Amino acid sequence: MIDVPLVERVLHGLPGVHEAAVVVRETRRGPSAAAVVVPADAARPVDAGTVRAALRARLPGEDLPGRIEITTRLPDEDRDGCAPPHPALPAPAGPAHMAQTERTEENA
Structure with a gap:
């Protein structure tokens, strides 16, 4: 089972x-x-590959997200009409805040 609080804390x-x-x-x-993930500084956004590498160094393999999205804001189901994207499904064709995606080989 994926430890969501641990992954979010990391x-x-x-x-x-x-x-x-x-x-x-x-x-x-x-x-x-x-x-x-929402970067602290939009002018210098974090890279999905850098986030993935940092997670690999800190989490057990079963807790690694299959997909990492770098956005300008967290998706809000009420505001955007969609929940955060799911790794096994295509990202919703919604607002342009879903800017950068990285998938693992397993989910690609």
Whole structure:
């Protein structure tokens, strides 16, 4: 089982991260997580690859998100009409705040 509070705590502790959220959904392969990250400085956004590398160094493999999105704000179901994206599904064709995506080979 993916430890969402642990993953969010690690994300919030990374340099350059202002906000972060993790969503876990059940897939045919088992639980899968997506992480949404808002940089602290929009002029110098964090890179999804850098976030992934930092998570790999701090989390057990089963807790690593399958997808990492770098955005200007966290998605809000009421405001945007969508929840954070799911790693096994395509990202919603909604607001342009879903700027950068990285998938693992497993989920690609």
